[in-house]
Every structure is written in structure tokens, then in C-alpha cells.
Amino acid sequence: MSRMENLIHDAQGERLQKVLAHAGVGSRRACEEMILQGRIAVNGITVRQLGIRVDPSQVSIHVDGTPVQLDASKVTIALYKPPGVVSTMSDDQGRRTLQEFVNERPERLFHVGRLDIDTEGLILLSNDGELTHRLTHPSYEVPKTYIARVEGTVTRGLGKVLERGITLEDGPIKVDKFVLRESATRNSIIEITLHSGRNRIVRRMMEEVGHPVMELVRTRFGNITVGRLKPGQTRVIGGSELGALMKLVDM
Numbered sequence: 001m002s003r004m005e006n007l008i009h010d011a012q013g014e015r016l017q018k019v020l021a022h023a024g025v026g027s028r029r030a031c032e033e034m035i036l037q038g039r040i041a042v043n044g045i046t047v048r049q050l051g052i053r054v055d056p057s058q059v060s061i062h063v064d065g066t067p068v069q070l071d072a073s074k075v076t077i078a079l080y081k082p083p084g085v086v087s088t089m090s091d092d093q094g095r096r097t098l099q100e101f102v103n104e105r106p107e108r109l110f111h112v113g114r115l116d117i118d119t120e121g122l123i124l125l126s127n128d129g130e131l132t133h134r135l136t137h138p139s140y141e142v143p144k145t146y147i148a149r150v151e152g153t154v155t156r157g158l159g160k161v162l163e164r165g166i167t168l169e170d171g172p173i174k175v176d177k178f179v180l181r182e183s184a185t186r187n188s189i190i191e192i193t194l195h196s197g198r199n200r201i202v203r204r205m206m207e208e209v210g211h212p213v214m215e216l217v218r219t220r221f222g223n224i225t226v227g228r229l230k231p232g233q234t235r236v237i238g239g240s241e242l243g244a245l246m247k248l249v250d251m
């Protein structure tokens with residue numbers, strides 16, 4: 001064991017490969033290989049020995065520079081929100097809420113941002129307060145991708161307009177990326193990526209440029225994609241996928 005590794009070794013702790021396996025990084029054997037390859041850092045110190053023991057509550061661990069969530073009590077969930085559901089956990093008007101889809105979870109979950117009632121697609125739920133705060137804070141500029149069916153014939157020139165930016169009543173806004181997926185006489189399908197979290201921003205942008213939204217789906221939040229989820233379905237985000245999400249907001 002090297003002098004630097006001795007600085008993080010805790011004789012009363014758990015074997016590092018066991019901690020990594022419990023955190024969803026991979027099988028214990030796969031985690032051992034990662035250690036031997038020098039891909040694991042504990043408190044910034046690269047570990048190459050299998051005998052290292054750590055207290056997971058007292059250290060930070062990174063795999064290939066990506067953080068690992070070591071607190072098993074914290075959970076982050078991807079939900080495909082159906083249309084007609086409000087982005088809250090309760091509603092005094094008796095409308096359907098996000099809570100309906102996680103009723104069996106023991107944790108008290110909070111929604112990460114919002115989708116308006118008519119918009120469907122990916123929304124995250126978490127009991128990790130710090131992660132939730134960072135993912136919704138404008139300073140971290142987490143990108144979100146939407147697919148929209150809009151009225152009218154959209155031309156590729158519209159993408160350049162939106163990438164340069166337009167001005168709405170609450171200030172200027174521009175998209176990070178615009179893709180024209182399908183253009184027809186009566187309606188078109190577009191894909192927009194932007195990092196703004198402003199209220200109904202995609203709908204307001206497209207209304208402003210003369211192509212009101214008919215249907216809107218969020219397909220991506222940061223590195224998390226809706227994937228094969230169907231409306232109302234959920235999945236737990238873990239391992240390297242969760243680590244990459246944490247890395248996006250410098251956790």
C-alpha cells in the first residue's frame with residue numbers, strides 16, 4: 001500500500017470494491033479490475049490496491065472522474081409524465097399528480113423542475129435535496145431536449161432564428177440546438193434543446209415565431225433520456241448514469 005493510499009485507508013471500514021459494488025458501479029469483480037487499472041479515486045487519491053478499506057460516509061469516490069453516490073438512502077427516479085398530470089406531489093384541486101406514480105416508494109420525493117399539465121415526457125424525482133437544487137438552479141444550465149408537433153410548415157431557416165435568439169415578454173431566449181425532423185403543410189415536427197427552465201418556454205417561443213405547439217414531449221434532461229419508458233412508468237437512476245448527472249452540476 002502506497003503512502004498516499006495509507007492516508008485514506010480505514011482499517012475499520014469496508015473493502016473499497018464492496019462499497020463500489022453496493023453503489024451500483026458494477027460487480028465486485030468488475031470493481032476490482034477498475035481499482036487495479038487505476039480508475040478509482042478516493043478523496044482525490046488514485047487507488048490501485050485491493051486491500052484498501054474506506055468508510056463510505058466519510059469519503060468521496062470517483063470512477064474515471066465521475067462521482068459515485070454512496071448514500072444508499074438517496075434515490076433519483078426518472079418518470080414519464082403523462083399529459084393531464086400536474087408537476088406537483090399534491091394538488092388541492094384534486095387533479096392527478098406525480099405522487100400517483102411513486103405511491104409505493106418509501107422515500108419522500110420532490111420533483112426536479114416542472115412540466116406544464118399538457119406536456120408529457122421525462123421528469124425527475126429525488127429525495128436528494130442538494131442534487132435537486134443544483135439541477136434546477138439556472139447557474140448550472142442543465143440542457144433539456146423536447147420534441148414538438150407544431151402548426152404550419154417549418155423551414156430550416158427557423159432553426160437559425162431560434163439559435164440566434166428571440167425576445168419574449170420576460171426577456172431574450174435562444175435554443176442550444178434545433179433539428180427539423182419533419183415538415184408538412186399542416187404541421188411539422190421539431191426537436192429543440194435548451195437550458196432555460198422558464199415557464200412554458202418552448203410553447204411561448206414557438207407561439208412567438210408563428211408555429212403554436214400542438215403536442216410537446218420532453219425526451220432528455222441532462223444526460224438522462226426517457227428511453228423506453230412509457231407514460232406513467234418510472235425507473236431508478238443509478239451507477240454511472242447517476243454519476244454523470246451529478247458531474248453535470250459539479251457534485
